[in-house]
Amino acid sequence: MPFRPRYTGLIDKYRDRLPVHDDTRVISLGEGNTPLIRLNNIPRATGKDVDIYVKYEGLNPTGSFKDRGMTMAVTKAVEEGSRAVICASTGNTSASAAAYAARAGITAFVLIPEGKIALGKLAQAMIHGAVVLQIRGNFDEGMQLVKDVGENTPVTIVNSINPFRLQGQKTAAFEIIEELERAPDYHCLPVGNAGNITAHWMGYSEYYEHGIVNQRPTMVGYQASGSAPFLRGEMVDNPETVATAIRIGHPQSWDKAWKVHEESGGWFDECSDAEILAAQKLLTEKEGIFCEPASATSLAGALRDIRSGKIPEGSSIVCTLTGHGLKDPDTAIKQCTEGVITVDARLEPVRAAIVGNLG
Ligand SMILES: *Cc1c(COP(=O)(O)O)cnc(C)c1O
Numbered sequence: 001m002p003f004r005p006r007y008t009g010l011i012d013k014y015r016d017r018l019p020v021h022d023d024t025r026v027i028s029l030g031e032g033n034t035p036l037i038r039l040n041n042i043p044r045a046t047g048k049d050v051d052i053y054v055k056y057e058g059l060n061p062t063g064s065f066k067d068r069g070m071t072m073a074v075t076k077a078v079e080e081g082s083r084a085v086i087c088a089s090t091g092n093t094s095a096s097a098a099a100y101a102a103r104a105g106i107t108a109f110v111l112i113p114e115g116k117i118a119l120g121k122l123a124q125a126m127i128h129g130a131v132v133l134q135i136r137g138n139f140d141e142g143m144q145l146v147k148d149v150g151e152n153t154p155v156t157i158v159n160s161i162n163p164f165r166l167q168g169q170k171t172a173a174f175e176i177i178e179e180l181e182r183a184p185d186y187h188c189l190p191v192g193n194a195g196n197i198t199a200h201w202m203g204y205s206e207y208y209e210h211g212i213v214n215q216r217p218t219m220v221g222y223q224a225s226g227s228a229p230f231l232r233g234e235m236v237d238n239p240e241t242v243a244t245a246i247r248i249g250h251p252q253s254w255d256k257a258w259k260v261h262e263e264s265g266g267w268f269d270e271c272s273d274a275e276i277l278a279a280q281k282l283l284t285e286k287e288g289i290f291c292e293p294a295s296a297t298s299l300a301g302a303l304r305d306i307r308s309g310k311i312p313e314g315s316s317i318v319c320t321l322t323g324h325g326l327k328d329p330d331t332a333i334k335q336c337t338e339g340v341i342t343v344d345a346r347l348e349p350v351r352a353a354i355v356g357n358l359g
Pocket residue numbers: 064066092093160190191192193194195196197245246292294295322323
């Protein structure tokens with residue numbers, strides 16, 4: 001029978017390109033292998049001849065790309081004998097760390113900013129049994145605390161300063177190349193700590209240096225205006241944005257991301273919260289794809305640069321949709337001004353509501 005082998009996660013698939021041994025016990029939830037979806041309706045509406053693909057990372061096991069890094073970070077932590085992991089998080093890292101720690105049978109400690117984490121992410125960290133420390137401060141303060149506590153406590157830090165995280169995350173670039181049978185012309189990402197844009201560049205560069213492709217994309221990073229240190233050219237102390245996943249003023253991969261900018265000939269730009277939410281809604285309404293607000297920053301910025309011609313016609317563009325829309329139901333519902341229609345449970349009012357909305 002023509003059955004293909006069961007997909008068992010990105011470490012098994014890319015074993016020869018990752019720092020694991022034959023006898024390494026792999027901690028996996030089947031992450032990676034996410035769909036690369038070609039947009040149909042949105043490119044047409046720009047009036048420009050471009051191919052836009054979205055890499056739907058929200059379909060990873062815990063609903064964000066963080067799982068690609070976490071399978072590596074937790075696998076290596078366990079290999080090194082660690083009994084606990086720790087991270088600071090705007091939400092998705094804590095959700096992922098909690099799940100992979102549960103899978104490995106070790107403890108996860110997560111530091112999250114009080115009141116600034118989307119509901120779904122908090123639910124994940126709690127239900128997987130992580131020790132959740134809600135700090136009266138923002139992500140950047142949490143990150144500093146994690147570094148300080150990590151120095152003399154037997155816990156492994158699984159933020160993206162852990163080099164195994166980026167190793168896992170680079171596999172997204174491998175998948176894109178394998179599907180397109182080339183590298184895209186442009187790759188657009190939302191940027192917070194800038195680990196992911198760095199990891200993608202590592203992946204593209206690895207396939208380029210091994211002669212699997214003869215071209216690398218221009219890397220474009222978009223930030224939320226209230227939280228845009230790469231645009232300001234310096235750290236931002238009180239970042240604010242509705243896109244809580246990228247509410248980061250002190251990016252941990254600052255130097256690495258500037259290097260990506262230089263080597264790829266790319267650029268950084270910023271999007272307002274209104275632009276980010278509009279792009280999120282556009283994707284849901286015109287393409288049926290639900291991502292969280294931070295993720296939509298990649299498309300919001302790309303559309304602006306396509307319209308202005310900065311990204312020229314004839315280009316192929318990949319936008320990473322970093323996390324699933326279900327992570328942040330509150331922001332989604334707030335955006336839906338139409339609300340829901342409440343009617344009596346009788347045929348007449350139901351029929352009237354349908355006929356009145358057939359359009
Ligand atoms: C973590 C995260 C980001 C930012 O990624 P960095 O590697 O910190 O730049 C963007 N979007 C979502 C949904 C995230 O969870």
